[in-house]
Amino acid sequence: MSHEPIIPTLASHGHLALDRAELVTWGERLGRAASPPLVVTISGDLGAGKTTLVQAICRGYGVTEDVTSPTFALVHRYAAPLSPVYHLDLYRLESPSELTNLGWDEILVDDALVLIEWPDRAGDEIPHLHVPISLQHLPDDPSRRLLYAGGHV
Numbered sequence: 001m002s003h004e005p006i007i008p009t010l011a012s013h014g015h016l017a018l019d020r021a022e023l024v025t026w027g028e029r030l031g032r033a034a035s036p037p038l039v040v041t042i043s044g045d046l047g048a049g050k051t052t053l054v055q056a057i058c059r060g061y062g063v064t065e066d067v068t069s070p071t072f073a074l075v076h077r078y079a080a081p082l083s084p085v086y087h088l089d090l091y092r093l094e095s096p097s098e099l100t101n102l103g104w105d106e107i108l109v110d111d112a113l114v115l116i117e118w119p120d121r122a123g124d125e126i127p128h129l130h131v132p133i134s135l136q137h138l139p140d141d142p143s144r145r146l147l148y149a150g151g152h153v
């Protein structure tokens with residue numbers, strides 16, 4: 001049985017400047033290669049493309065529902081063939097201790113795919129084993145984002 005690498009080639013060695021379509025293709029590929037349990041953190045400023053990437057990963061992972069930003073609920077749960085998917089947007093989290101109210105402990109033991117925007121808000125609560133991704137605006141090109149993807153699981 002052959003495995004696609006969880007981090008597509010190139011990205012694991014540094015960074016890429018991707019337009020929206022390229023980012024979506026990359027995310028779908030990551031989603032296809034993902035197997036649970038897996039935590040992926042996605043950092044980046046407002047509008048960097050975190051939710052766009054989450055939507056692509058979900059599509060690749062087999063989520064058929066519309067994936068929308070959990071800005072107010074902070075967490076959305078979706079069904080997929082391999083496992084549930086949790087999409088967290090922690091922008092409005094006041095402190096890591098509030099994670100308990102979101103069912104954090106249950107999420108982590110659910111053998112799920114867990115996709116987390118604004119992971120910094122969770123402090124030390126992010127499991128050590130996770131795939132960190134970061135998206136950054138490019139000052140001289142509004143249509144591209146710098147993608148960093150690091151770590152192997």
Ligand SMILES: Nc1ncnc2c1ncn2[C@@H]1O[C@H](COP(=O)(O)OP(=O)(O)OP(=O)(O)O)[C@@H](O)[C@H]1O
Pocket residue numbers: 018019020021023044045046047048049050051052053069117142143144145
């Ligand atoms: N290369 C790109 N990759 C991703 N998004 C892009 C790119 N170029 C332009 N965009 C646009 O930038 C916006 C990114 O919005 P998105 O909601 O995905 O960002 P976000 O990081 O989740 O923001 P927030 O911090 O508010 O949650 C979208 O309107 C998207 O079309």
Ligand SMILES: [Mg+2]
Pocket residue numbers: 050051052069089117
């Ligand atoms: Mg978002």
